[in-house]
Amino acid sequence: MTESDPRVSALFARDTRITATDTFTSAVRRRISRKRLATRVITIGLALFFVIAGAVAIMLAPSTPLDPVRRLGEFLVSRDGMASSAILATVLLGWLRFGDV
Amino acid sequence: VSGLANAAEAVVIGLAVSGDASAFDELVRRKQSTVRSLMRYLSRDTALAEDLGQQVFVEVWKSLPRLESAAAFHGWLRRIAVNVWLQETRKKDIFSSRSTEPWDDSWEPEAHEAPLGQDIDLANALSRLSATARLCIVLAYHEGMTHAEIAREIDLPLGTVKSHIFRGEKRLKQMLNDYEDEQQ
Numbered sequence: 001m002t003e004s005d006p007r008v009s010a011l012f013a014r015d016t017r018i019t020a021t022d023t024f025t026s027a028v029r030r031r032i033s034r035k036r037l038a039t040r041v042i043t044i045g046l047a048l049f050f051v052i053a054g055a056v057a058i059m060l061a062p063s064t065p066l067d068p069v070r071r072l073g074e075f076l077v078s079r080d081g082m083a084s085s086a087i088l089a090t091v092l093l094g095w096l097r098f099g100d101v
Numbered sequence: 102v103s104g105l106a107n108a109a110e111a112v113v114i115g116l117a118v119s120g121d122a123s124a125f126d127e128l129v130r131r132k133q134s135t136v137r138s139l140m141r142y143l144s145r146d147t148a149l150a151e152d153l154g155q156q157v158f159v160e161v162w163k164s165l166p167r168l169e170s171a172a173a174f175h176g177w178l179r180r181i182a183v184n185v186w187l188q189e190t191r192k193k194d195i196f197s198s199r200s201t202e203p204w205d206d207s208w209e210p211e212a213h214e215a216p217l218g219q220d221i222d223l224a225n226a227l228s229r230l231s232a233t234a235r236l237c238i239v240l241a242y243h244e245g246m247t248h249a250e251i252a253r254e255i256d257l258p259l260g261t262v263k264s265h266i267f268r269g270e271k272r273l274k275q276m277l278n279d280y281e282d283e284q285q
Contacts, residue, residue: 028158
């Protein structure tokens with residue numbers, strides 16, 4: 001049994017198809033370039049932010065960043081820390097494989 | 102003209118998946134007509150249809166590494182296009198008090214919409230259908246999908262899809278009749 005109506009099919013068949021243009025291809029290419037650039041800017045910006053923030057913290061109060069580092073070390077060797085690290089590693093691997101990079 | 106212009110589609114898709122920019126351009130060149138037509142039928146606005154068409158290819162570029170086989174490309178591309186359109190419809194719905202939710206059939210076209218031109222304009226005729234009926238009709242007639250495939254693709258019961266298509270066809274045929282009566 002056919003599912004399509006012949007008059008509606010004819011309506012679609014008669015309709016003028018949009019032809020391919022280089023303008024459209026160029027517009028897509030420009031959007032992708034902008035997206036790539038934005039991703040790079042965000043990645044570099046975030047990295048710079050953390051580096052600068054760390055440097056400033058060390059300069060202004062050397063003991064502040066050192067204490068969290070020691071605490072982090074203690075946490076990582078605990079049972080909760082190991083479980084969290086395993087979960088984080090799994091999430092990170094998943095994001096690198098399937099994430100929107 | 103790209104050196105890939107005469108290459109087999111599976112080769113072009115394979116190269117694009119591996120990150121070849123000129124293969125991706127060739128893919129855009131080959132598939133834009135289908136995607137832009139689909140968007141023109143689904144959207145009421147030509148400029149929006151072009152914008153959504155571009156968004157579809159940006160999504161394709163982002164997701165290409167996850168494409169499992171070249172043979173699945175067409176269905177995969179169509180799914181991305183439908184999702185881009187659905188997202189746009191839902192986004193508009195958030196900012197609009199009038200419901201244009203694709204699954205809400207309570208919305209009916211307004212009386213002041215542009216009249217059909219000298220020759221029946223399919224995009225214009227489709228714009229007079231509810232969003233769901235339009236999507237179902239376009240997938241059935243433009244994409245050649247069966248009602249069961251449409252139901253699976255847009256996650257609606259088969260009976261609902263059949264009912265939207267029946268009502269959409271009825272309305273399109275009514276418009277055709279009106280047009281033919283005007284011509285006589």
